[in-house]
Amino acid sequence: MSTLYDKIWDRHLVHQEEGKPALIYIDLHLIHEVTSPQAFEGLRLAGRSLRRPDRTFATIDHAIPTINRNLPFKDPIAAQQVATLRDNCREFGVKLYDLDRVEQGIIHVFGPEQGLTHPGMTIVCGDSHTSTHGAFGALAFGIGTSEVEHVFATQCLQQARSKNFRINVEGELPFGVTAKDVILGIINQIGMGGATGHVIEYTGSAIRGLSMEGRMTVCNMSIEGGARAGLIAPDETTFEYLKGRPFAPKGEAWEKAVDDWSGLATDEDAAFDKFAEIDANSLEPFVTWGTSPDMSVKITGAVPELSDARDSGEASSFERMYEYMGLEPATPIEKIGIDRAFIGSCTNARIEDLRAAAKVAKGYKVSSGVNAMVVPGSMQIKQQAEEEGIAEILTDAGFEWRDAGCSMCLAMNEDVLAPGERCASTSNRNFEGRQGRGGRTHLVSPTMAAAAAIAGHFVDVRDWKFKS
Amino acid sequence: MDKFVTFRGTVAPLFRANIDTDQIIPKQFLTRIERTGYGAFLFNDWRFNPDGSKKADFVLNDDRFSGASILVAGPNFGCGSSREHAAWSILDHGFKVVIAPSFGDIFYSNSLKNGLLPIRLDNFLVEELAARAEGSAALQLTIDLEDRLVSDDKGRLAAFEIDDFRRYCLINGLDDIGLTLQHEDRISAFEAKMGR
Numbered sequence: 182m183s184t185l186y187d188k189i190w191d192r193h194l195v196h197q198e199e200g201k202p203a204l205i206y207i208d209l210h211l212i213h214e215v216t217s218p219q220a221f222e223g224l225r226l227a228g229r230s231l232r233r234p235d236r237t238f239a240t241i242d243h244a245i246p247t248i249n250r251n252l253p254f255k256d257p258i259a260a261q262q263v264a265t266l267r268d269n270c271r272e273f274g275v276k277l278y279d280l281d282r283v284e285q286g287i288i289h290v291f292g293p294e295q296g297l298t299h300p301g302m303t304i305v306c307g308d309s310h311t312s313t314h315g316a317f318g319a320l321a322f323g324i325g326t327s328e329v330e331h332v333f334a335t336q337c338l339q340q341a342r343s344k345n346f347r348i349n350v351e352g353e354l355p356f357g358v359t360a361k362d363v364i365l366g367i368i369n370q371i372g373m374g375g376a377t378g379h380v381i382e383y384t385g386s387a388i389r390g391l392s393m394e395g396r397m398t399v400c401n402m403s404i405e406g407g408a409r410a411g412l413i414a415p416d417e418t419t420f421e422y423l424k425g426r427p428f429a430p431k432g433e434a435w436e437k438a439v440d441d442w443s444g445l446a447t448d449e450d451a452a453f454d455k456f457a458e459i460d461a462n463s464l465e466p467f468v469t470w471g472t473s474p475d476m477s478v479k480i481t482g483a484v485p486e487l488s489d490a491r492d493s494g495e496a497s498s499f500e501r502m503y504e505y506m507g508l509e510p511a512t513p514i515e516k517i518g519i520d521r522a523f524i525g526s527c528t529n530a531r532i533e534d535l536r537a538a539a540k541v542a543k544g545y546k547v548s549s550g551v552n553a554m555v556v557p558g559s560m561q562i563k564q565q566a567e568e569e570g571i572a573e574i575l576t577d578a579g580f581e582w583r584d585a586g587c588s589m590c591l592a593m594n595e596d597v598l599a600p601g602e603r604c605a606s607t608s609n610r611n612f613e614g615r616q617g618r619g620g621r622t623h624l625v626s627p628t629m630a631a632a633a634a635i636a637g638h639f640v641d642v643r644d645w646k647f648k649s
Numbered sequence: 650m651d652k653f654v655t656f657r658g659t660v661a662p663l664f665r666a667n668i669d670t671d672q673i674i675p676k677q678f679l680t681r682i683e684r685t686g687y688g689a690f691l692f693n694d695w696r697f698n699p700d701g702s703k704k705a706d707f708v709l710n711d712d713r714f715s716g717a718s719i720l721v722a723g724p725n726f727g728c729g730s731s732r733e734h735a736a737w738s739i740l741d742h743g744f745k746v747v748i749a750p751s752f753g754d755i756f757y758s759n760s761l762k763n764g765l766l767p768i769r770l771d772n773f774l775v776e777e778l779a780a781r782a783e784g785s786a787a788l789q790l791t792i793d794l795e796d797r798l799v800s801d802d803k804g805r806l807a808a809f810e811i812d813d814f815r816r817y818c819l820i821n822g823l824d825d826i827g828l829t830l831q832h833e834d835r836i837s838a839f840e841a842k843m844g845r
């Protein structure tokens with residue numbers, strides 16, 4: 182009796198010795214400009230070659246500007262980093278989807294979109310949100326730069342086996358409640374380190390009911406609960422999404438693959454080390470108020486009071502967070518005004534997210550005091566949104582319409598919050614300074630971000646008057 | 650990688666929960682392509698004002714802790730992104746050990762690969778160490794990796810757990826890639842079996 186995680190693990194086990202970490206094979210290695218240069222350098226210094234360039238794919242996302250990309254970058258160090266990736270890819274024979282390609286985008290949007298991500302694969306990237314790819318039933322996790330070098334040289338990783346954590350989300354998501362709210366609700370329940378040392382498998386009717394985009398949003402933030410990876414067993418929704426994509430198997434190979442993938446599920450009696458149950462029917466839109474992703478409340482709620490803290494340690498974190506976030510305890514969430522809205526990131530910048538935001542924005546204008554920005558997850562999504570008329574709805578409403586990249590999710594480029602600015606953001610981390618030193622981030626879904634941009638403060642999207 | 654030898658050092662206390670890698674090394678320093686020199690940016694936004702002057706109330710700006718080589722931190726230390734720059738900056742600043750009740754998984758593994766020893770101890774012990782370090786006299790600890798012991802000048806304080814293999818690699822300064830490449834024939838056989 183084994184779990185989906187166990188099955189993928191066993192399929193990739195190259196070698197295991199008593200008392201040592203296992204050696205597992207890596208099917209797909211995704212790289213970007215920030216965490217790869219030191220790994221290439223290490224390879225070069227040791228005189229080693231890159232074992233499987235055919236299993237290695239690169240794009241550029243973290244440090245690049247999202248406007249005027251054809252001009253020289255303002256940041257010379259970022260420009261050098263991008264140039265270094267280009268040189269390294271050329272030298273070692275890695276396929277690079279550069280800024281002039283329509284496929285270019287955030288690495289975790291790019292992989293699935295190109296059909297590189299398949300069920301049952303092992304996938305790594307020097308980036309913690311590699312967990313996104315788990316939505317396809319692939320074992321996908323973030324690694325450090327030393328491990329990037331290790332995969333370059335050996336196509337394997339030394340890994341200790343993780344424990345199994347099942348999170349079952351049963352029921353039907355109420356109107357206005359999205360995949361983002363599901364994962365914010367889960368992290369709120371299990372806590373930020375709640376899944377440390379574990380791989381989460383998400384199960385239940387609410388998860389089954391999600392689109393691939395929604396499943397990716399959920400798996401993306403597994404790391405915010407501390408998990409090594411998140412997994413959702415593949416099904417018809419998965420196959421439907423993958424079929425016909427550039428790197429998906431074709432013809433007879435497709436039939437064979439689907440046959441194989443269909444068997445990738447946890448056995449009925451398989452044991453999990455940990456279990457949590459979420460009632461989908463009781464979920465509401467969530468807004469984070471503090472500086473860790475588990476510090477969220479329902480939109481109808483208020484900033485918690487000190488007396489709500491579970492212990493003295495949490496109380497002292499609350500005090501730090503009130504101060505950093507500039508919030509008084511007991512402030513109703515709907516009373517919190519915003520200066521910026523950011524719709525983007527590998528959590529929520531896929532076509533479905535942009536469609537949802539446009540539905541809210543249609544016929545409205547962004548509040549006069551708010552600067553709102555939409556950054557599609559890939560250039561292909563950008564193009565599709567323009568063809569569907571979504572871009573026009575958003576720009577008519579006053580949203581800025583940018584080129585693909587990580588942008589203000591981590592603010593390595595010039596898309597940055599000023600100190601004290603408050604932002605409704607569809608990204609995944611609200612850490613201090615994440616979106617700019619002194620910037621205040623509230624994590625929400627795309628519809629909640631769009632509604633807040635228009636209202637100028639957080640509002641309950643379930644009461645929104647849609648204009649069609 | 651440097652070999653990890655048993656040593657004695659001063660403790661710097663930073664007992665906050667969920668210290669994430671964005672705090673350890675803010676993203677504006679990630680555009681560099683080198684592996685070294687990150688110590689100057691460790692905890693940048695906590696350590697320095699926007700004009701570059703030092704914040705008086707931050708522990709690493711306190712002269713008592715200037716030569717500290719053991720960092721004592723709160724639970725879930727190093728959570729967040731996979732940036733190995735976090736481990737590099739801590740090492741480059743002069744720390745050899747981080748003691749905390751728990752660590753983010755990726756940070757934990759990144760640390761070991763760079764010769765930085767992450768030690769998990771019970772929450773109350775860590776809190777107590779932090780409190781003692783805050784006290785007037787500098788707290789010195791001895792870390793014995795061979796016997797997995799943390800001691801102060803009066804003697805043994807706690808035993809810690811670490812995977813045998815990881816400990817062996819740290820003590821001997823072994824390179825993971827070299828070890829894996831010893832299994833080249835197994836990797837090739839695996840690739841042949843899966844057909845590509």
Ligand code: SF4
Nearest residue numbers: 310526527587590591
């Ligand atoms: S969008 Fe944000 S979380 Fe995703 S890869 Fe880029 S920086 Fe990381």
